[in-house]
Amino acid sequence: MTATDRAVELVNIAAEAAAEKLAQEIVAYDVSDQLVITDAFILCSAPNDRQVRSIVDEIEERLRGAGAKPVRREGERDGRWVLLDYADIVVHIQHEEERGHYGLERLWKDCPEITLPEGAKGRFRTPADGVDL
Template sequence: MPATEEAVRLAVAAADAADDVKATDLALLDVSDLLVIVDVFLLATAGSDRQLKAIAERIEERLRDHDRRPLRREGTPSAGWVLLDFGDLVCHLFLAEQRGLYALERLWADVPRRDVRTGEVVAPNADAAAGVGAGGGHVLSGSGDPASASPHGGATSA
């Protein structure tokens, strides 16, 4: 079942908020056919831990305008990643090194991508379809750092 209109609307608003504070490599992954409680992942990269904090704060502020607050928040800017869980939307915010390490584009290579401006379904990213994550990284296995929590919701095997 495709992502709900509400989840897509929130994802576009979150992407716009991240873009406001110069996040890079924005991506919307429609995981609704594979996950029961989440429809869309927003991925974004920051150039510094200070920018990572600003991105997270701006997304939270923007989604408050839509009467949404995170159900939970994981990670810290100093650890290089922050996860904001809004239920049907999960925002994965990274420094470049951590984004490459977790390689969520590779892990979720088979899911549809959505345009960050319109929310419309677009063709999958060619790199993702080829199994190459951002920065050519790998998927963390087991319970490695940061803080033994995984930004994709669980340990995976490469």
């Protein structure tokens, strides 16, 4: 089983929205073979709480324009890790510290990565950002 066309469409919209708000390290996984509750996960991060909220707002606005509404939202108050559940896809927007600590990529690394449009991959951290790669 693979992610539905609708799930991939929503992944691309969400990834482009996140990239527009300068999200870092945007990646998407097809988790349809592992989970029955969703087809895809999107992970992205930002260096501060304010930017996390900005990314969340842009993703919600763009997906609303595509006719999708979240069935569940979590973590919005703290702005450190916001989860947007659209049933077909689940979007994780994390503060970069949480992303490094929880390492969701390690958990889902065996799932196929969904190819994102070139402009939707986000910015990758570099040594100039003060992060050891």
